[in-house]
Amino acid sequence: MIFFFVDQNYKNKTLTEILDVNKLKAVRKPIEAANGLPNECYTSKDYLIFERDKIFCDKWSVVGVGSSIPNPGDVKPYNLLGIPLILVRDIDKRIRVFHNVCSHRGFKLIDKPCQLKNVIRCPYHSWSYDLKGRLIATPHIGGLNKHQSEKFVKSKNNLKEIKSKVWMDIIFVNINSNEIDFDEYIKPLEQRWSEFINKEDQKSIVYSNDYGYFNLKVKSNWKFAIENYCESYHLPTIHPQLNKVSNINDHYHIQGLPNRFAGQGSKKYQQFIKGNKKFNTFGNWEKSRLKNSEYIALFPNVMIGLHIDHFYVFWLEPLAINKTKEHMQMYYVGNDSANGEELKELRKENSRFWKNVMLEDINAIEGMQEGRNSPVYNGGNFSPVMDQPTHQFHKWVAGNLI
Ligand code: FES
Ligand SMILES: [Fe+2]
Structure with a gap:
């Protein structure tokens, strides 16, 4: 298992606190006069958090290929610099990408690649989602043996799906949904x-x-x-x-x-x-x-x-x-x-x-x-x-x- 340094509660530094922005401007000059990206873009952990957002989450970035989850029910976790995701092939063979977190108390749902029948079941309190991410079972939510609660709307608590597209078998995601x-x-x-x-x-x-x-x-x-x-x-x-x-x-x-x-x-x-x-x-x-x-x-x-x-x-x-x-x-x-x-x-x-x-x-x-x-x-x-x-x-x- 890989542990990341990225702490989700970490207060992001601004770009100007990380590097000299004039050096980035120098990159955009005509090639004869340009410099390459400054060292911080390759050495600074603070920069990496900034980059994760601006370069990976704002853009169409790649998280895998469809052939790694060829059959319905194939599921694979992916860790994008600390952000847990799940790649799923649903029963209609469509590839979907979700945030890898249970909407109940936030347990990380999938830890390793696996083949599921029809549901993604949270190991913590057994809330279950179908392969399209819909919350379909909430055992004992209303007390022992009461699996429904009037105060709780299941359809508002589905898995959070990420905008994704498969092209030439390559799985692209746009996590911030803004591209x-x-x-x-x-x-x-x-x-x-x-x-x-x-x-x-x-x-x-x-x-x-x-x-x-x-x-x-x-x-x-x-x-x-x-x-x-x-x-x-x-x-x-x-x-x-x-x-x-x-x-x-x-x-x-x-x-x-x-x-x-x-x-x-x-x-x-x-x-x-x-x-x-x-x-x-x-x-x-x-x-x-x-x-x-x-x-x-x-x-x-x-x-x-x-x-x-x-x-x-x-x-x-x-x-x-x-x-x-x-x-x-x-x-x-x-x-x-x-x-x-x-x-x-x-x-x-x-x-x-x-x-x-x-x-x-x-x-x-x-x-x-x-x-x-x-x-x-x-x-x-x-x-x-x-x-x-x-x-x-x-x-x-x-x-x-x-
Ligand atoms: S955290 Fe997933 S069912 Fe409770
Ligand atoms: Fe080469």
């Missing part, structure tokens, strides 16, 4: 990717259920993983093998407008082939772009890799200011044959390939975390050519803080 509608939010990315996949293709993804998932714990702030993902500048130094196949010159930058995502693409993606075996491919991929693959960080905390023959979701669970759990889930295209015995070796190799790339990146982002303890570092500079997507992410963070 624009998700369909609007995702439109710029869908438009960008319309030459690769359409709505039908989106439905054709199949999660890989053998070599599909792994996670990595890193001693780094979550933002470094996003920054590192956005740029290809480090390819020759950190990924020399990958750089041989997909050279830094074969990569291009991606900067979404409005500013919600950034990343990079490759023009040299080679489809995975072993003997005569290969994965299914998306059916509507633009013919002139067969070798394109794109790697996009959708802010704040999910990175997506799109290839003609597979797709992955690499999302970040911040654990503390300097600790992050990285979750990776692979997907293939088509029907159940994508998970068949025939392609097992291929799936294994593909997963190993990506895991190695992610492992190589850990050194980079942990090194950046260490460096941020230096009092003389001012947020650093950007290469006006190579660091544009990274700057875009910094601007997004800074813009949401002030």
